[in-house]
Amino acid sequence: MSTVTSHQPGAFCWVELATSDQQAAKAFYSSLFGWNINDKDMGPNGVYTIFELNGNDAAAAYTLDPERQQGVPPHWSLYIATSDAEASARRCAELGGEILVPAFDVYDLGRMAVLKDPTGAIYNVWQPGKNTGIGIQNEANAFCWGQLNTSDTTKAEGFYKAMFNWGANTGTGGGMTYTEWQQDGIPIGGMMSLPESALAPSHWLTYFSVADCDAAVAKATTLDAQIYVPPSDIPGTGRFAVLADPQGAAFALYQQNN
Structure with missing residues (x-):
């Protein structure tokens, strides 16, 4: 745990x-x-x-x-x-x-x-103060990743590196560019560009770890969740999906490869 x-x-x-x-x-x-x-x-x-x-x-x-x-x-x-x-x-x-x-x-x-x-x-x-924060993460059904979807990755990278001393490791693959945020060399989150057609403003997306992405999405669907991005592979890494709960709050699921 x-x-x-x-x-x-x-x-x-x-x-x-x-x-x-x-x-x-x-x-x-x-x-x-x-x-x-x-x-x-x-x-x-x-x-x-x-x-x-x-x-x-x-x-x-x-x-x-x-x-x-x-x-x-x-x-x-x-x-x-x-x-x-x-x-x-x-x-x-x-x-x-x-x-x-x-x-x-x-x-x-x-x-x-x-x-x-x-x-x-x-x-x-x-x-x-008395509350130091979440007491569990990077575990099935717990928070695991924060992703910035932004209109300006260059400006955002400069800001967060100066703000929190994060590292930023950018790579390309599968037709997209993705930046990995790092703290003391350990990956903690990511960043990608919002498509020009996006209606949403720049925002942070919260990821929760799951043991089985497809099963979790299927269950969320029975609970009236909306699917924004269906279960999809991240080559060599895992599988993810983006959903919205019945009230409209967006979140993401991530299944890491064994």
Whole structure:
């Protein structure tokens, strides 16, 4: 089991679903991934759901506020660890990004900020307090990869290398170019260009590991998921698919070759 007790700065450390129907989302993901539900009463802020896998925090979910977040569709968000949320927000702005929500305390759990990179992709930074982040990853039914789909790979590469000291290894194959993000030489995510015909803005896509991609997609279909990219091979690596849950939040599945 790939349990995690801490996340070094620059690592993906939390994955969170913002949804229009929290009860339906809990039913969908608990059925698809076998996640257990741990609801936290946040008082006037509603209920915050922690999804647990093998006794560890695997992801979270909350309900979008229709008044405060008009026009924001259901989506998965990625958090990147930092030792100083304020400093990370300032650095983002210095590098041409934007501070959407300045750093603020999340009770005694940690401190976060909501940021936008220069190509328009939104991400969060997390300075840990009592909550150090997800406790399991790179395991079946857990988070395994963050992929940036962007309108400008050159601009994005420069930004994230300066922002988090990531490495970027770019290669071509199968008619496409793909960049692998690395932290201390270890692959943690990727980047690819959005097609010119894409209707979506630059965004981060959350990947979850599965033992059998085809079986997981078949099950998701019975749960009313929408298939964006059917199960497809990544030569020499594995198999993946891109889906949307019944509320419209996009996510990806990845099956690694044995």
